[in-house]
Amino acid sequence: MTPFKLTEELIVQINELVELRRDSELVGLMGEIHYADVAEIINELNEEEATYLIKLLDSDKTSDVLTELDEDVREGILSNLSAKEIAGELEELDTDDAADIVGELPQEIVQEVISEIEDKEHAKDIVDLLRYDENSAGGLMAKELVKVREGWDVLTCVKEMRAQAENVTRVHSIYVVDDEDHLKGRLSLKDLLTTSTKTHIAQVYIPKVDSVNVNEKPEEVAKIMSKYDLEAIPVVDEIGRLVGRITIDDIVDVIKEEADKDYQMAAGISQDVEADDSIWDLTRARLPWLILGLFGGAGAAVIMGGFEEMFRQYTVLFLFTPLIAAMAGNVGVQSSAIIVQGLANDDIKGSIGNRLIKEMLLALLNGIILACLLLLFTWIWKGNFMTALAISVSLIAVIVVAGFIGTFTPLFLHKRGIDPAIATGPFITTSNDIFGILIYFMIAKMILGI
Amino acid sequence: MTPFKLTEELIVQINELVELRRDSELVGLMGEIHYADVAEIINELNEEEATYLIKLLDSDKTSDVLTELDEDVREGILSNLSAKEIAGELEELDTDDAADIVGELPQEIVQEVISEIEDKEHAKDIVDLLRYDENSAGGLMAKELVKVREGWDVLTCVKEMRAQAENVTRVHSIYVVDDEDHLKGRLSLKDLLTTSTKTHIAQVYIPKVDSVNVNEKPEEVAKIMSKYDLEAIPVVDEIGRLVGRITIDDIVDVIKEEADKDYQMAAGISQDVEADDSIWDLTRARLPWLILGLFGGAGAAVIMGGFEEMFRQYTVLFLFTPLIAAMAGNVGVQSSAIIVQGLANDDIKGSIGNRLIKEMLLALLNGIILACLLLLFTWIWKGNFMTALAISVSLIAVIVVAGFIGTFTPLFLHKRGIDPAIATGPFITTSNDIFGILIYFMIAKMILGI
Structure with missing residues (x-):
């Protein structure tokens, strides 16, 4: 087509x-x-x-x-x-x-x-x-579904199904219920095509059927349906009565919305705007995060103000603050993105402690490689080994702390039942900027013995 | 469950x-x-x-x-x-x-x-x-499908279908082909349930059926299937012969992978790593972007080095470089994320020119609001109106340029057939850091008449 x-x-x-x-x-x-x-x-x-x-x-x-x-x-x-x-x-x-x-x-x-x-x-x-x-x-669910009673014989069943199917756009499964509407199992369409019409329902139905509770969150339903490759899932109430069914097309929308939301959060956009929305709507979605960034920047300025004397002496340290802030931000976003995505896909297992240790080892490895490059660059550029060393060692510390914050924050929020996605994007970059700059100056001061 | x-x-x-x-x-x-x-x-x-x-x-x-x-x-x-x-x-x-x-x-x-x-x-x-x-x-496609010939009568058809259905896990549609296997249309399962067995196929099939070409990209198939709420789509070769079918469960995986990939790109992670991968795999995915950030930071340091004299006089300007860089980065990421997502969802319409104008107006609006806040803060903190003005006016310019770059880059890449998602994350933050700092210093210099 x-x-x-x-x-x-x-x-x-x-x-x-x-x-x-x-x-x-x-x-x-x-x-x-x-x-x-x-x-x-x-x-x-x-x-x-x-x-x-x-x-x-x-x-x-x-x-x-x-x-x-x-x-x-x-x-x-x-x-x-x-x-x-x-x-x-x-x-x-x-x-x-x-x-x-x-x-x-x-x-x-x-x-x-x-x-x-x-x-x-x-x-x-x-x-x-x-x-x-x-x-x-x-x-999310619809009321349209095809259900048969376990007590029926196949003849009654087929007749009833024909009538029910008239109202159902797509027949996925035939659900089997008892006289009180409790979900008992299902008949597959394949069974329908391949089973003789003389069989009794109670004898042919599959007694195992996945279902979700009416109060289940859409994201959970999406996880279950995509994990088990289901195209429709019956919904039951608190006492197990069949009340509806959810089809995969609705779940595709849920999955896309979830992904869009996380992505926008990571980019510092409050959810649910599109490129074609009005300037006003877009401002409302974007400005709060920018104001957060502004506060962070102002905080960083105040911190740096405290080190003003040092800078008059070692102006070169000043030149690297954007680099330090950028690296802290980048590492923080990387770490938090991995965790947020892992949480969304349910593949974060094991203890928080182990994960933090792993992330910090990873940050240390990356930090050392990056610090070597920076040491070379600064030494050649400025010709002062001690200054270059001070900046590079600070970079390692900044990266390790950024990795820690980036990993810990979403895990902590998740434990508290808060959407960890808010920990990505401007929130993490802003806090890492501030921590990064603070650590940078303190370590540089120590190494240079100022 | x-x-x-x-x-x-x-x-x-x-x-x-x-x-x-x-x-x-x-x-x-x-x-x-x-x-x-x-x-x-x-x-x-x-x-x-x-x-x-x-x-x-x-x-x-x-x-x-x-x-x-x-x-x-x-x-x-x-x-x-x-x-x-x-x-x-x-x-x-x-x-x-x-x-x-x-x-x-x-x-x-x-x-x-x-x-x-x-x-x-x-x-x-x-x-x-x-x-x-x-x-x-x-x-993506599977060979398992149920197909019938338009020349058959329903009796042959049902018999053939029963045999075919044995090999097909889920029957979605019954496809109708001619003697050369060209896809002609479909029979719905509902028709199957509600039509009398004496009808002729040629009379009952629906001659309109969506299909995709074997060479179509998975993302396109995903778009078509989710837009038209399809649970399965037949795949045809170059001359319209039915060669397979794709089911929605495979498409759900494609959608999730796409979303994961874009999200990771935005976070500066080369695609396809998970939280549980080895430190080595994670380093390979993350380090290149960090090195890019390091180069950017080094570039910013060199640029700032060129203004060293100015800073000895106006140290306060220095204090705001992290703020300027962070705002440029944030605005750039926001703008590019909106465009990348819009392109992914196919709702970027209209000319590039209009979109750039809109984005720059939006950036101007946000910039003015943020600049007012910054002006107040800096004026109160440092007690010097002209310096505060210089910093704030520069901020507006930086934000507008950042919005422009963030909007233009992904649109440009998309036009060139390159995945626009690479324009989000570290790439856009790094280039905006550099441009931002450069613009900041030039405008501040002008206003302060240095």
Whole structure:
């Protein structure tokens, strides 16, 4: 397939067609485009045009388009639709997507929208889903699933499944429950294809099935599903009753969001901004970290001010402060990134003590190599061995301490239940800058006997 | 489910059981543990113990365990197995996983291993897969899939499908091909559940099906599958013949690896190390970036050396160099991270010029706010307005330039076909340190009229 490419020309063409109300051409054009791509197009239109298109197209397409839109665009469009129209879109969606949209609606219209949904079972499922925390397995799951009772024979089962499958976009597994809806096991699709229709459910189902609790965190669900290569996982409540299922496509989104978040944190950007957000949104996400950096820099300036006398005598020491600060920052970021990533992937094992010792040995090794290079450079440049030695030895100490701080901080935060990712980026560079400069001056002072 | 937790006690217990050759207990214990968890256990054992366990357990389990092991552990174990034993493991695996393992074997034993595979069809598929670049759709795909010919009637179709499904772990879609194997469309599983068995394939199949070319890059496949929420995608060769399919679990791994790689790059770590790698491996991944930082720092020192006279007079300027360097670095990393992430998610649209202007406006806004804070601080601290002004105005200029470099570099690299992620982290901080300090001194000099 040639992947869809959003072009300036296409947007202009659509602007014109909307302007001229060429409805049938619009419907024809949009009919050929995947809903995820239609969403990309609509994200680029103004609210009036976007609403026009949504109202024009069939709701079995527009409902999917709505789920893919940027949140602010969707909000704008929905504010122009009647409760009945919104209900019509929700009718077409799986319960998880529908519940997500209802969750974004202004509180005062929710009840009206829900009451306009014709399929009462669907409406009930959506309302059920609304009570779960967005940041939990319950908030991710859908009610659509195929389940059979262990007491049934295969004939009843197949009949029931056909009916249920009508409402389920993708059938992953057939879950087996008892009369109280407790999850007992599963029937695989493969079994379905290869087993004779005369068998009894209780005899053929696989009694082992992975499941997650409704209160489980999305990141944990993601870990379980990707570790065990699951494409869907049933969700059970506190007493083991089957209440929904989560599919891998939702988990792919969770994984991407997690990765984006950690990456942005490491870069000193509060989560959830994109390149196309407004200058104001971007400032709000970035400025706090820069102010933190400013405080750190001011702190470093005050510390250096305390050594002013020394500098009048040994100006050369001054020249290397940016180098020292940069190395402290770099090592700190490297160390913390390794730990944060290891924690995210669950492969940090063993004691904190051992890990700190390893990291400091590593820092020592790197520090010695770097110090040798720096010693050579400074000695040749300035012709003073003792000064060069003082700077280089300080560098080793600075790097070891930076490695320690970079390793310890995220591990400590993690133990305390705080997201270790905040320990990467500006936070670690700023504190390492200050510690680095302080250590540098103290050691240099000692070695030079000032 | 309670997720599996690898404990020290469990490892000790297994060490003992292996030591005492308590085979039946080992088999019993391992039988209860998922293969992905068994792999975690084996990663912690020594080579001899690991090999013992792999030989002891059934190959329908150990084959899956092998695919989940750390590469070096797997290599160690395989070096202790005979060609016949390795073939036995490959026999149990899907062709994609089998081909990945064969790809890691020493060249001299590949032929022997392949010839020991009893299922000749399976062996042929593995050999077919070996010729694809690891970094392409062909390198990711498996040969296992369910396909039917458009000419068949549903009866033939169901019979054929049952036979094919025996070899396919997970049936996602049924692909429809013509007599020359050209991909024509698909039958959904839902159709299968809900359509009467008397229908003709040509009448019921969906003629629209997303597919990717064998040469497509894994990142592109990942983008397509996650954008269109696909759980499997067929792979076609240059003339449209169906040659394999890629499933979402492989794509989840691609997405995680991509995110990990970008994150590590940003932190100044050459890709592909983990917290548990050896000190030597970690040094190799980290040291080059630190050396780059060292060169940058040395460059900054030389530049500052050129302003030494000025500093004797205005020592206070010196005190703020770490602050200036840190701010330049932070802004540069923020800007580049936003661009790198935007490029990865395909939402950087519009011209480079507009983006640069936006970023510089943003930097100007942030710069002015930060400069005001700095002006106040320095004025109060040092009591000299002109110096405080000089430092603060320089800060604005430094931030704007840092924003420009941070935005321009990744965009430029991307245009040139180079991975923009290398522009984040140490590279951008180091160059911004140098530019920042240079700009700082030049502007301060101008304002203070030195």
